Amino acid sequence: MAVSPSSISRLELTISMPGFSPPPPPFPSSGTGEEEWITNGGPPRKKLRLSKEQSRLLEESFRQHHTLNPRQKEALALQLKLRPRQVEVWFQNRRARSKLKQTEMECEYLKRWFGSLTEQNRRLQREVEELRALKVGPPTVMSPHSCEPLPASTLTMCPSCERVTTTGLDKGSTKTTTTAVATPTTAATLSSKVGTPALQSRQSSAAC
DNA sequence: GTTGGGGGGCACTTTACCTCA
DNA sequence: GATGAGGTAAAGTGCCCCCCA
Structure with a gap:
């Protein structure tokens, strides 16, 4: 809500309250003389600018x-x-x-x-769709270590951050492979500025 | 620990006035 | 120039929360 020149000009208007005295306690005029409560015989006006x-x-x-x-x-x-x-x-x-x-x-x-x-x-x-079109057997994922196909049962997805995790590799180690889930980079920027709880919670889940 | 009153903040609304087509 | 729509800011109202006696 930018302040437009027109709205600025409104600030310079005078106050008129025909037939009325300033409300109690007496409403004094400003030093600039811009806020006089004046009367001019018209209908009552009671808004301060x-x-x-x-x-x-x-x-x-x-x-x-x-x-x-x-x-x-x-x-x-x-x-x-x-x-x-x-x-x-x-x-x-x-x-x-x-x-x-x-x-x-x-x-x-x-x-x-x-x-x-x-x-x-x-x-x-x-x-x-493209992968389905190429499908000749059960879906396979290649191991980043051995370049061998991984059994599908070793793949899990974190429900909160939606990263695909492969388990059971290298004697129990857990390797996390970040999938192409959108990275909320602007969320981090914005939430750091505005402190939105919802955005902050998204960030914290991204650290999963 | 409970209660009632007062004060402050907030959401929502009303009102007066302005600008612009 | 008159007029109505839409926008904006000042002010009113009611509710909630907190503090204190």
Whole structure:
């Protein structure tokens, strides 16, 4: 949710509340004179629009800490010539906007990942079809050690990470052969940034 | 250990206002 | 210029959780 020039321009608007006094406690105008509660005889308007400077200071404060204790809230309200409730509301809405943005990023990433998995699935399906077409006997897997065919019973798949594991080789040793399962490289990048529990759990299972 | 009240955060919604076709 | 749709941000509401007496 990028801030468009149009939305910025809105911040410069003045507040008008015809026929009304500022709500208690008296709502003071800012030092810039952009937040005057004025009357012009029209229908009542009661929405505050923050000035550029107020928004800037709030953003700056938000960068330092995403929540405020009562003392910080009071001080910021005093500095901005707003009511503490307005500062509180701004922080609540700001947190919600941050969360929404993060969710959108995750959604985008998951869409891309889904696309790549779909493509990979198609490739593997084609490969299976080709192998089936060539089939002359039971499926065999070649040992990486002896280049001899392995019995199918030695092949297992880890249910969590979906890697194919060959067992019973070299006197009980276990050799893991990573199959062509999609590697969530971007997942690692993204989850390290956003800390998504679901993505982190995927990563941990990949370490199986 | 239990309980009730107060405060804060969050999700969801409403409202006022803006932009644009 | 008027108008309606859609978007955005401020504010309202209700719920939950935590802390403390």
